[in-house]
Amino acid sequence: MLDILLSPFMLRALVAAAATGLAAPAVGTYLVQRRLSLMGDGIGHICVTGVALGVLTGTSPVLAAIVVAVLGALLIELIRSTGRASGDVALALLFYGGIAGGLVLISLAGNSAFALQGYLFGSITSISAGDVWVSVALAAVVIVLCVTLLPQLFAVAHDEDYARTAGLDVRVYNVLISVLAAVTVAVAMRTVGLLLVSALMVVPVATSQQFARGFRSTMAGAMVVGIVAALMGVGTSAYVDVPPGATIVLVALLGFVATWPVGILVQRRRRERVPFPADPVAEHETVGETHGHEHGPHCGHVAVEHGDHVDYIHGVHRHAAHGGHYDEH
Amino acid sequence: MNDQVLTLADVAVSLGGRPVLRNIDLSVAQGEVVALLGANGSGKSTLVRAAVGLRPVRTGSVHLFGTPLSSYDAWQRVGYVPQRASATTGVPATVWEVVASGRLSRRRLLLPLGRADRAAVSAAVDAVGLGDRASQPVATLSGGQQQRVLMARALAGEPDLMLLDEPNAGVDVDSQHRIADTLAERAAAGATLLVVLHELGPFAPLIRRAIMLREGRLVYDGPPSGVVDLHDAQPFGGHHHPARSEPDFVPEVRAPFEGGR
Numbered sequence: 366m367l368d369i370l371l372s373p374f375m376l377r378a379l380v381a382a383a384a385t386g387l388a389a390p391a392v393g394t395y396l397v398q399r400r401l402s403l404m405g406d407g408i409g410h411i412c413v414t415g416v417a418l419g420v421l422t423g424t425s426p427v428l429a430a431i432v433v434a435v436l437g438a439l440l441i442e443l444i445r446s447t448g449r450a451s452g453d454v455a456l457a458l459l460f461y462g463g464i465a466g467g468l469v470l471i472s473l474a475g476n477s478a479f480a481l482q483g484y485l486f487g488s489i490t491s492i493s494a495g496d497v498w499v500s501v502a503l504a505a506v507v508i509v510l511c512v513t514l515l516p517q518l519f520a521v522a523h524d525e526d527y528a529r530t531a532g533l534d535v536r537v538y539n540v541l542i543s544v545l546a547a548v549t550v551a552v553a554m555r556t557v558g559l560l561l562v563s564a565l566m567v568v569p570v571a572t573s574q575q576f577a578r579g580f581r582s583t584m585a586g587a588m589v590v591g592i593v594a595a596l597m598g599v600g601t602s603a604y605v606d607v608p609p610g611a612t613i614v615l616v617a618l619l620g621f622v623a624t625w626p627v628g629i630l631v632q633r634r635r636r637e638r639v640p641f642p643a644d645p646v647a648e649h650e651t652v653g654e655t656h657g658h659e660h661g662p663h664c665g666h667v668a669v670e671h672g673d674h675v676d677y678i679h680g681v682h683r684h685a686a687h688g689g690h691y692d693e694h
Numbered sequence: 695m696n697d698q699v700l701t702l703a704d705v706a707v708s709l710g711g712r713p714v715l716r717n718i719d720l721s722v723a724q725g726e727v728v729a730l731l732g733a734n735g736s737g738k739s740t741l742v743r744a745a746v747g748l749r750p751v752r753t754g755s756v757h758l759f760g761t762p763l764s765s766y767d768a769w770q771r772v773g774y775v776p777q778r779a780s781a782t783t784g785v786p787a788t789v790w791e792v793v794a795s796g797r798l799s800r801r802r803l804l805l806p807l808g809r810a811d812r813a814a815v816s817a818a819v820d821a822v823g824l825g826d827r828a829s830q831p832v833a834t835l836s837g838g839q840q841q842r843v844l845m846a847r848a849l850a851g852e853p854d855l856m857l858l859d860e861p862n863a864g865v866d867v868d869s870q871h872r873i874a875d876t877l878a879e880r881a882a883a884g885a886t887l888l889v890v891l892h893e894l895g896p897f898a899p900l901i902r903r904a905i906m907l908r909e910g911r912l913v914y915d916g917p918p919s920g921v922v923d924l925h926d927a928q929p930f931g932g933h934h935h936p937a938r939s940e941p942d943f944v945p946e947v948r949a950p951f952e953g954g955r
Contacts, residue, residue: 394785397784398784398785513804514803516794516801516807517803519787519791519795520798523787523795524776524795526743526748526776527774527776527844528795528798529747530748530769530772530774531795531796531798532767532770532798532799574785574786577786578829578830578831579786579787579790579791579829579831580785580786580788581791583785583786635831636834
């Protein structure tokens with residue numbers, strides 16, 4: 366039984382899968398933190414153009430994909446940071462441009478769209494020894510940077526404004542995350558395929574953050590989930606005739622679904638322990654600022670029932686009439 | 695001029711083409727505790743954000759510790775406490791992790807937290823009364839406690855100048871008092887404080903000087919006792935403007951291409 370797993374092409378596949386399984390969730394944790402979960406998907410779509418460009422020019426599709434992916438990631442970051450379009454609009458623009466560009470270029474190269482299939486869905490069992498080493502080396506760079514620069518990258522992803530006042534060059538770190546994501550996508554292209562790579566960046570993080578208390582533990586947990594899913598997916602495909610890339614993603618999703626009920630319970634227990642704010646009525650705080658008008662049904666402030674009276678939402682305050690003044694509630 | 699910690703000279707700030715601040719002249723000397731007051735939308739937050747370089751100034755200049763903002767790099771001396779973000783971020787983070795990022799301005803790249811860093815983070819977490827919650831996810835804290843986490847993050851950097859943006863907004867009374875107490879300790883240690891406030895509240899005993907903004911202009915600068923009866927006393931010019939009764943917030947219209955923030 367073990368013979369199949371130990372055959373050279375299977376060993377190569379396992380090593381490449383392990384590298385992807387570790388690197389993708391490491392970058393993915395930062396993307397989820399920045400609410401750019403679909404960025405991996407966007408870069409994957411751009412990579413289609415890169416692969417087609419590689420085929421058209423007769424150079425390495427992987428190399429071309431890395432170059433185009435990095436350029437695309439920088440473009441996403443540029444659009445996002447200048448605020449010309451929101452992050453998801455910027456991603457949508459590149460999604461469709463990337464796919465359409467790839468299909469046009471591949472047909473210019475005299476190929477049908479089927480030539481892209483190995484990159485869209487992965488072809489890990491046909492990976493060469495040279496490709497494995499490139500994958501492992503690039504994944505190692507991604508993982509080392511993600512782990513060693515964690516304090517800086519966490520600060521920037523968590524609170525960009527604060528990071529700026531801590532003297533960090535926010536733009537450099539944002540670009541770095543984008544480039545790391547682009548490299549990871551290009552590396553994972555052969556393992557799980559461009560259309561599924563984002564799953565390996567996001568699903569392990571989603572599984573891990575149900576239980577983790579902190580950022581570092583989320584990332585560590587996600588990397589464990591990622592490598593387990595990658596190895597189990599490839600291993601399964603050795604015995605059952607299923608595509609390894611899709612199997613890796615399904616295993617990761619199954620892991621999430623299986624842990625979900627437990628995660629719900631953990632989350633609920635944590636929420637129950639959120640302390641209640643101190644009783645504001647007991648303090649009887651009056652509004653300190655000068656107050657331009659009387660609150661009433663037509664004053665323009667949102668009126669909300671609060672026990673036996675009505676509070677008027679006043680920015681971040683709730684004003685309740687009390688005698689000749691207003692109380693803070 | 696040497697003991698001026700923060701200087702704004704003829705500063706104007708526009709957001710998306712709309713003038714938000716104009717003709718702001720302000721000097722804060724070392725050790726001063728200043729409250730920045732004004733209605734919602736009067737430009738208080740913008741002034742603080744411009745002071746730390748988060749908003750570009752259209753005209754005028756900002757100096758931190760005598761250095762122009764554009765060439766300022768001693769960020770370990772500055773502690774900025776933003777308003778608590780309404781939503782927590784996608785991935786959980788512990789109190790310790792968030793507070794530890796306050797040490798970044800003092801840490802060397804790629805080196806792990808040193809003993810002094812750990813001590814400072816612990817001290818900051820203890821100072822805001824969250825010592826027993828250091829390993830808890832921030833999302834499981836009350837709003838007031840989350841504001842205290844942001845305060846601890848700034849404290850961890852051991853700053854000489856702290857700028858706080860409405861530290862008591864949406865914060866329970868208990869936390870307001872604790873934040874005020876912590877600030878009083880920092881002030882006693884010689885730190886300079888600029889605090890954006892909607893009302894003085896528990897900060898009142900601490901404040902020596904109050905600055906009031908109205909519609910982007912500085913309309914009062916003096917002892918806090920002069921602020922309360924501002925509408926009647928008119929300490930800044932003879933004529934009387936009728937009090938407006940517009941709602942504080944104008945609903946924002948957003949197009950898909952206008953940007954995510």
